[in-house]
Amino acid sequence: MDKKEKLQLSEIDICDLFITPALQASHWDPMTQIRREVTLTPGPVIVRGNVSSRNKSKKKFADYVLSWQPSLPVAIIEAKSNGFAISHGLQQALEYAGILKLPCAFSSNGDGFASHDKTAPSGSDIEIELALEQFPTPEELWRRYRTFHDIKPGEIALVEQPYHREANGKDPRYYQVDAINLSVEAIAKGQKRVLLVMATGTGKTYTTFQIIWRVWKAGTAKRILFLADRNILVDQTLVNDFAPFGASMTKVKNRKIDPAYEIHLGLYQALTGPFESDKIFKSVSRDFFDLIVIDECHRGSAAEDSAWREVLDYFSGAIHLGMTATPMETGYVSNVNYFGAPVYKYSLKQGIEDGFLAPYKVIRIDIDRDLEGWTPPPGMLDDLGNAVEEREYNQKDMDRILILNKRTTLVAERVMQLLRATDPMAKTIIFCEDIDHAERMRKAIVNAAGDLARDNSKYVMRITGDSVEGKAELDRFIDPEEPYPVIATTSQLLSTGVDTKTCKLIVLDRTINSMTMFKQIIGRGSRIDEDNNKYFYTIMDFKKATELFRDPDFDGEPVVIYEPGPDDDPVPPDPDPEPGDEGDGGEGPENPPGVTKIRISGVDARIIAERVEYIGPDGNLITESYREFARKQITSEYASLDDFIRKWQASDRKRAIIDELEEYGIVLSNLAEEVGRDFGDFDLLCHIAYGQPPLTRRERADQVRKRNYFGKYGDKARAVLSALLDKYADEGIATIEEAKVLRLRPFTEIGTPLEIINGAFGGKQNYERALRELEDEIYQQAAGE
Structure with missing residues (x-):
């Protein structure tokens, strides 16, 4: 093929005729080692008002991903048409290689390859050009990958162990591949404490499963314990992501560890307790488990004085893999001190930028009694006839110390106003100060919902640790196929670990001091669920909690501020401790110890300000329509x-x-x-x-008719063009440009598409020219506007 012909080829042609054959000639297997047109990221979702769309211009799309085997990508190739230079796509390939942690990137226009090799020896060129027949073999690029990742000969067997292939052929997302491979490599190198930090909604449990699968299949870890502190976390894992383990897996129950199984899923509470007889983990030897996975490890399981730390200490010789969305670095506990630096981090911000996580819009609502404060008049009595202390009560007091019933009603009515204006059946979680507040909010929502709550008593449910009825509805609340319950009022039970992927509204009527808790709470809405048309979620904030979005720590690096020494006294817990110590509850008591709540019905409350904010291009909140x-x-x-x-x-x-x-x-x-x-x-x-x-479409169509534009055409052609103009007026320009338009009424009454094109216009070229002239007529005055 001469150069002139080659210049006429499309990028796809260049791939088919030159790049792929060159790869196959270098012994790359097209079935298992070459993937073409790989979407690495779909592009971020943009939300404004109540609508959303994807910014596909920011989609990351690799022309080729080359893999040593499916679980081990080793290089990226970016293809360009022949009119570009060989190296034109190399910068793009390097960006994609960077996010996949690969040492090699290539670009090609069909004449040869531009190569970038981060493992090139000192003194050698990092970038060179290769002829088509000089493309490196799979063995060579696998060697470079091992060099780049410092994989020793004794580590190769585990690193090469394939991941579990899904029956539907679904591949892990790029960051999951990174997290799985980097964790497996760390374990292969003998690292005993491994920490993964991945934002809520990014598939931590699926990632964990793949890590366990590979080390289990490779024989590196023969018995594995997956530890969680809530029943629902274990049960979800058992039937969903971990299902491929099948008969090799069991849930620890009946107060015993059954050695007949290899994969054990257990609650801390099932393994230990305050009495020696509760400590069933001691029924097996210290070396029984080879790998322990600590789910949601931010909740204190690794804390020096945690009741559960003894489980980890007993099996200290095992590999400990910690999973969290929010690494905790506080005066009370440090994940980094226990596990070491994370082997991989994938943040909420990155997930939103990539388009894997749903963006949020924030509705900040200020209530007068919160901002301006409220001081009772002298001698005022509460609803029980008790004297009310004469001092100023502010936002932090609301529903913790002072209960203004009209404020609760106001919040409930504003929540229902939003739901009625958007989708009354949108799954909603309302976070309250405590169980008592969650129950009062449930009642207020019932009254504000009216017929919606009357038609189904489970329209709103209180789902808290003490409510048997509420917890019984939790599975239905998080099931996308179940319409009810629609609204859940809670304190802490739904703040972490529960997969609420269809949640579209999170209401914050709770004071939040902990960044960890804040991240966990807003993470309840971060999943995109395309099947149920959920691409973004709304955070309605009554307590200024979303000011934490502006805190540098929100998506910043965790900072260790406490490194316990051997002689240190115990450090008291943070003022806003993490939930979860009660297993299925985690809620505090109805009234905090030593606090008597003041309940007052007659004090009005009103909304004095609202504003709506969205995520801007830089990841910060902005106000923009x-x-x-x-x-x-x-x-x-x-x-x-x-x-x-x-x-x-x-x-x-x-x-x-x-x-x-x-x-x-x-x-x-x-x-x-x-x-x-x-x-x-x-x-x-x-x-x-x-x-x-x-101008409306109808106005533009009428102007065309007034100019008697159709006079130069025959009767049949005039009838077709007139019908096309009507279609434009009714449906828009895109409809009349579609080839199938002639198969619709009223064109079917004029003739078949072939009869119309040939009989009325004398061929396809003339029909397309007439359509173009019609469009010119529609927009004729535009040139002068």
Whole structure:
């Protein structure tokens, strides 16, 4: 093939005709070692108002991922058409190699390969160009990977152990691959304490399963204990992610550890207790378990004075793998002191930027009694006839010390106002100060919900550690297929570990001092659930808790501020300790010790301020409408109205421009919600971006008819063009550009598509020319606008 012909080939052609054959010639197996068109990240979801869309322009998409075996990617290749230089795609390949922790990246235009090798010996070139036939073999790139990751000969067998392939062929996400491989490599190197930090919703349990599977199959760990502190965490794991272990797995129950099984899932509470007879973990030898996985290890299991630390100390010779979304570094406990630095971290911010986690919008609501404070008049009595201490009560006192019933009613009514305006059946969690507050909030929501609660008594449930009825509904609340319960009021039970992937609204009517607890709570909404059309969630904040988003520690590095010495006195726990010590509850008592609550019914409360904030491009919260977001995106692509009109008029297919804008997260149907459904795409864009007065599609169609434009066509062609104009007026420009439009009514009454194209217009070329002229007529005056 000569150069001129090669220049005409598409990027896909270059891959098919040159790159893939070159790989196969170098002994790469196309079935097991070559993956093409791999989506590494789908691109972030943008939310403004009550609508969302993906910014596909930020999608990370690798043309080739080369793997030694499916669980071990070793290199990236970025392909370009032949009009580009060989190395044109190398920077992009390096970015993708970076997130996969790979030493080698390649770029090709079909003439050869540009190579970047981080393992090149000192004094050698890091980047070189190779002929097509010189591409490295799988063995060579696997050698470079081992060099880059410092994998010794004795570690190879474990590192090469494949992960479990899903029956549906689903592959782990890139960060899960990183977390699995780096953990397995650490274990292969003999590391006994391993910490993984992964944001809620990123698949920590699935990642854990794959790590356990590989070390178990390789024989490195023959008996494994998965430790959690809540029944639901164990039960979810047993039937979901860990199901492939099958008959080799059991849940520790009946107060015994059964040596007939190899994979044990257990609650701390089932293994130990305050009396020696409770400590069933001592019924097996200290070397019984080879690997212990500590789920949600931020909740104090590794703390020096924890009641559960004795379990880990007893099996101290085993590998301890800690999993958490929120590494705790406080005056009371340090994960890093126990486990060492995390082998891998994947934050909430990164998950949102990649598009794997749902972004949030924040509705901050200020109530007068919270902000301005409230001082009872002299001699005031509460609802029980007791004297009320004459002092100023502020936001932190609300529902902890002072109960203003009208404030509770106000919060409930505002929550229901939002749900009625969006989706009354949206799964909602309301976090309250304690169990008593959660029960009062449940009652207030029932009254505010009216018919919704009357039609189904489980529309709202209190799900707290002390409520047998509420906990019985927990599985249904988190089941996407179950509509009820819709709203859960809670204190702490739902703050961590519970997979509530369809949760669309989190209400904070709780004072939160702990960054760890805050991250866990907001993590309840962080999962994207495309099957149920959940791409973002709303945080409604009545207690200024979301100010923690602005704290540098929110997505920053954990800092060790306490390193216990051998002679240190015990350090008291933090003022806002983590939940979970009661296994299935974790809720505090109805009234904190030594506190008598003051209940008052007659004091009014009102909302004095609200504001809505969204995640901006830099990850910080901003106040911006969807309209303003769209304006910025359009004008960044088309600097002026004239630029936009020229591109619009020159485009053979207007749909191409619309698709291009959708790549940046601008969805025309969302803009139509802002401006009006009767306006065409062109008018919507010009109005939003450049302030032009819009015309409706019907108005543009009527102007075309007034100009008697159809006079030059025959009867049949006029009938077709007139019908196309009606279709435009009803549905928009994209509809009439679709090839299938001639298969719809009223065209079927005129003839078949072939009869229309050939009989009315004399061929496809003439039909397309007539359609283009019709579009020019529709937008004729645009050139002068």
